[in-house]
Amino acid sequence: MSGHHPSAAIAERVRHIESLLERHGVIAPGEVDRRIDDLLAGGTPLNGARIVARAWTDPAFRERLLTDANSAIRELALSMGGGASELRLKVVANTAEEHHVVVCTLCSCYPTALLGPSPSWYKSDAYRARVVRDPRGILAEFGVDLPADVRITVWDASAESRYMVLPRRPEGTDGLDEAELAALVTRTGLIGTALV
Amino acid sequence: MSRINDIGGMVGFSAVVVEPDEPPFHADWEAHLHALNALLIRQGVYNRDEFRDAIERMPPAEYLAASYYERWFAAVSTLLVEKGVLTPDEVAGGQDATAQRGPADE
16 A cells, blocks of 8 residues: 555556647646645755754744744745645644644645655655654654653645644754754654654 | 544554665655656646645555655645646556556657
């Protein structure tokens, strides 16, 4: 389930449909290749990491981010898509008392503009099924063992609403500048299956 | 009423498998399919909700057996036929690519 299967036959079928759509004039020749280039050049976890580093160093920005993330990320020239199709973003902050983790139980909704393409495990049936029932068990599989009194909140993304975790700033990072702090932040931390 | 994609909380799944240094796509056809789907949505052949729905109404056994992008392929194929863009024969043609190319331009 949801793994990777031998793909020669399906590769041929995709090629076949793509060439039919080109011949029918539904898509222009070369359009698919250009779109793939755009996809690969699009969002990256560095965007999410920049947001986190700014929130760690600028308390007023942190407040704006947690109140209205869509507006706040524009200060960093980022957005959740343009105009009417903008997706709602909510940023949830980890604290000493509460840890957040994100999933899309129904499919694979994810803040792609801020984190890039999602990892396969995020889209896997196992993660989607299990993280809402046993988040602590999933976190343990990722090597995250939280104290028993830390509350875990799981956010289920939807077609219109996306979530990103604001990890806690690690101890001993007082001397680091914003760029150095951003380099500490991982995609897994932004999903909530790592501490940072 | 829930459909097979509504698996949040379902028990019996194995450990989550993390692939280190995973590429964005595992095969060229996945990238092509992803791009193709984006273009079809942009051109209004169908919309994002119809695409999700087409995945979510897959027969449950097929849904569970399919990889992530195999689900996408099933949904795109379904919608291209339902929207009258391609005939069922045209969509099926790629299954026997050497034999079935003939009437595709009709």
